[in-house]
Amino acid sequence: MILISAILLGPADAVPAGETKAQSEAAALALHRRLDANHDGFVTYAEVRGAALAMVIPNAKVAASLPNDPASRAEFDRADSNHDGRISEEEEIAAADRAFVEADIDHDGVLSSQEWGAYAARALHDLEQEIPTWKAMPCQPGAVCSTAK
8 A cells, every 4th residue: 555555646636626437547547557667558566666666766777675565565466356466457447446436425426625635534544554564674885874884
């Protein structure tokens, strides 16, 4: 959830008030295509990690240096419904539809700003619950955190 939520939630204005399920699906497909670094139609966990690292360190190319995040991996695995290690466009849409249904509290088929805010708040709460289990990222030689000379 940590890596994926950071990518999916993005800026607060990423989901406009009044978004319909069709718009949600279109946004999910656009995100899927942006994350699909090798353009094979599938998103792997390595591509998600690479995108998350690029959000933190632009032009970074060492996603393997990110610590493995069990919560994000579990969320990725949930979206990977056929468990083949990659998320297809169909699986992406299904995950977006599940999130839309969860966020659409009044079941009117449109996400209001209040519904989106409540959904984002629940995701943030889940993230805050996960923070105490985070492990420190390894310090790279020459970095500010390094004690090596």
